[in-house]
Each structure stands twice: as C-alpha cells, then as structure tokens.
Amino acid sequence: MVARWSGGLVTLTGVAVLLTACAEGPQGPDGWKPSRWDPAYERFTCDDGGSGLDRSGPCGGVGFAGPDTAYVTWNWNFPEPGLWPTELRGVPEQQSDSTVVLYVQVDSIGAGFLPNRTVTLTATAIDEAGAAADGAYGHFHRGLNGLPKPAGVFLPANASQVVVNTGDSVGLVTYRTSAVSGPVILRGESEGAKPAVDTIPVGVFGLVELVPGPTFDTVGPTTIHPSSNWVTPVMGARLMELADSFFAKYGTKLGYNDASLPRGGKFDLHEQWGADDPTCRFRNRSGVLIAAPRGCHGLHRLGLDVDLRVLNLSSQQRNRVRDLWSVLAEEQVINEGDHYHLRYRP
Numbered sequence: 016m017v018a019r020w021s022g023g024l025v026t027l028t029g030v031a032v033l034l035t036a037c038a039e040g041p042q043g044p045d046g047w048k049p050s051r052w053d054p055a056y057e058r059f060t061c062d063d064g065g066s067g068l069d070r071s072g073p074c075g076g077v078g079f080a081g082p083d084t085a086y087v088t089w090n091w092n093f094p095e096p097g098l099w100p101t102e103l104r105g106v107p108e109q110q111s112d113s114t115v116v117l118y119v120q121v122d123s124i125g126a127g128f129l130p131n132r133t134v135t136l137t138a139t140a141i142d143e144a145g146a147a148a149d150g151a152y153g154h155f156h157r158g159l160n161g162l163p164k165p166a167g168v169f170l171p172a173n174a175s176q177v178v179v180n181t182g183d184s185v186g187l188v189t190y191r192t193s194a195v196s197g198p199v200i201l202r203g204e205s206e207g208a209k210p211a212v213d214t215i216p217v218g219v220f221g222l223v224e225l226v227p228g229p230t231f232d233t234v235g236p237t238t239i240h241p242s243s244n245w246v247t248p249v250m251g252a253r254l255m256e257l258a259d260s261f262f263a264k265y266g267t268k269l270g271y272n273d274a275s276l277p278r279g280g281k282f283d284l285h286e287q288w289g290a291d292d293p294t295c296r297f298r299n300r301s302g303v304l305i306a307a308p309r310g311c312h313g314l315h316r317l318g319l320d321v322d323l324r325v326l327n328l329s330s331q332q333r334n335r336v337r338d339l340w341s342v343l344a345e346e347q348v349i350n351e352g353d354h355y356h357l358r359y360r361p
Contacts, residue, residue: 096216096220097215097216097217097218097220098112098113098114098115098192098215098216098217099112099113099192099217099218099219100113100192100193100194100195100196100217100218100219100279100280100281100316101113101167101191101192101193101194102194102281102316103219103279103316103317113191113192113217114170114189114190114191114192115189115190115215116187116188116189116190117136117187117188117189117190117201118185118186118187119134119136119179119181119185119186119187119188119203120181120184120185120186121134121181121205121208127184128181128184128185129181129184130181130182130183130184131180131181131182132180132181132205132208133178133179133180133181133205133206134178134179134180134181134186134203134204134205135176135177135178135179135203135204135205136169136176136177136178136179136188136201136202136203137175137176137201137202137204138166138167138168138169138175138176138190138199138200138201139166139175139199139200139202140163140164140165140166140167140193140195140197140198140199140200141197141198141199141200141214142157142158142163142164142197144156144157148198148214149197149198151277151278152196152197152198152218152276152277152278152280153196153240153241153242153243153245153276153277153278154195154197154239154240154276154283155238155239155240155241156238156239156240156286157286158286158287158288159286159287162286162287162288163288164195164197164288165193165194165195165288166193166199167190167191167192167193167199167217168190168191168193169188169189169190169191170188170189170190170191171189172188190215192215192217193217193281193288194280194281194316195217195280195281195283195288196217196218196219196276196278196279196280196281197217197218197278197280198214198215198216198217199214199215199217200212200213200214200215201213201214201215217280218278218279218280219275219278219279219280219316219317219318220278221247221248222245222246222247222275222277222278222279222318223245223246223247223248223251224242224244224245224277225244225245225246225251225254225271225274225321228255228258229262229268230255230258230259230261230262230268230269231254231255231258231262231268231269231270231271232268232269232270232271233270233271233272234270234271234272234324235272235273235322239286240276240282242276242277243273243274243275243276243282244271244273244274244321245274245275245276245277245278245279245318246274246275246318246319246321247317247318247319247361249359249361250274250318250319250321250359253343253344253359254271254321254357256343257269257336257339257340257343257357260339261332261335261336261339264335265332265335267327267328267332269323269324269336270323270324270327271321271322271323271324272321272322272323272324272354273315273321273322274315274318274320274321275315275316275317275318275319275320276315279316279317279318280316281316282315282316314356314358319358319359319360319361320356320357320358320359321356321357322351322354322355322356322357323336323354323355323356323357324353324354325353325354325355326353326354333355336348336355337355340357344357344358344359346358346359346360
C-alpha cells in the first residue's frame, strides 16, 4: 500500500477551484509534495517535508505553472495507479480501496481560500466505445439502448453530481467508484472561478494476458470485448500447470473461455453496465437452459476466475480436471453446465 499524489491543471484568472483529496500519508513519490507559490521563479516549488531542499516543476506527477492555476491533488493510500472498482467479490475490503475523500476549496490565490463558496462536483465516465482513454480497459461498446456508463457516486448523496459548501474554507465529500473499470473525469465548478478537472483511473491493475500455448487455447473475444482473457500472474501460472498436466496425460488441449477484461471490473456480457444481466443463461447437466445463478460473469472481475469448456471432454477427463484444480488452487470447480468455472483465491 502506497501513497500517491496526482492531479491536473486548469489555468484561470483570479479565483480557482481547488480540490484536495487525501487518505493517509502526507507526501507524494520520493517524499515530495506540493508546497508553495515561489514568486522568485514564478512557479510552484515542492519540498521534501523538512530537508529544506526545493525542486521546481512536477510535484509528484503534477506540473504547476503560474499563480492563477487551479489544481486537483489526491494523496492516495492504496496500490498504484488508481482506485479499484466496487463489488469485487471475494476480495477482503482492506484490499479493495474504491473511495477517496475530497477536501474541496475555492482558492483566490492571492487572498487564500474563500469561505462559504458553493462548488458543484461532477463525475463522468469516459465512454468512447474504446476509441479514447477507455480503450485500455476492454469495453469497446456503449451501454445498450443508451444506458449510461456508471461514473461512481459522491457520498452520502449517492449521486454522480453533488453540491458542496466550503464553510469556513473547506468542504468534505467522499467519492466512490462504480463496479465498471475505466477512467472517470472529476470536475469542480464554482461561480466566478475556472473549473478544476482531473481524471481518475479505476481498475484492477497488474493483470497479464493469458496467451494460447501448446497445451491450451483461449476463446471468447467478441467485438464489444475483444480482449477478454486477462488474469493475475499467479492465476496464469495455475492455469498453465493445469493444462500441462492434462495434456501430458491425454494429449488434448484445454480451452479457456473468458477470464477478465484487461483492467478487471464488471464484465458485462450483454452491454449491461449495472447489475448482472438477468438474461444470462446456460445449460445445466440435463441440457435445460436456465438462468445463471451468479449472473453473467458475475465473478470475472479480478483476474482470478476463468471458464473452461468441457463439452468436448469425457467424464473421465472432467474428473481429472476437478482433481487437478482442487490440488493446484485448493478450490472446487464450479459446474455451470456447458463449462466449468475455475476460481482461485490466494
């Protein structure tokens, strides 16, 4: 768990909206943090919290230029490089930081922070069907029938837009992500001030792509989710061990079908951003088409779950898969009719 400073700039004249968000940890990378306006150099400088040393330019990833500058900063106390999506099933809450507290201020630069100012905060998900910054997250579609992409909410209002009063000098509000991974733009506006804008990455970072090999194939990519087989490195190693052992005995490749999207989060099979798609169906052991009890890919959010095609496997081979997985992952295979669901919880 690390602390991080991040932010963006908006040049203005006179008054600026300042959003400062923090959890724990007073400083940014390498101990540097935003410090003060230095009139001698006409720029903000950074200090290391006590050494007396200064450096100009980027402060923990935030560039400062000019006294009439609004900036958004977060001191994040969770793994780089962004917030986690919500509803990560099977993950201890302490490992899933999906909220950040915003300390909202209106900064006049010369006159300090102004009291009793009204600031409107808005969270907007970047939704360009994969054509912009959202492309790296794996959703190459927009919501079905115009369904908006969730942007997360401000608490306690539980809405993607909220009005905050700065009181004596600062107003507090908590932002919480949605279940869908992707970049979210936060914007703060106040009358007479230029807006502050920053982008928050939301996702499960550090996943690796499961690339087909001599003992297994991958299937499942579609036009709306063209890259759908991403796993944690440990999960990938377990899957390769399973395939290698199975191939050594039977000379048959396994077929892995859909793990997680490149940066995890909600895997919406039918372009349903929100709750699990109730139209999701699969065939049970009797061949009857029934509703999936866990929804459409409801567990495929962390890179720790993958489906395995079994219709081409004999009963003996299916039993072998179950036995191997119980040893490799210390988990029982979930039988979902036409496929097995393999899960791993380290």
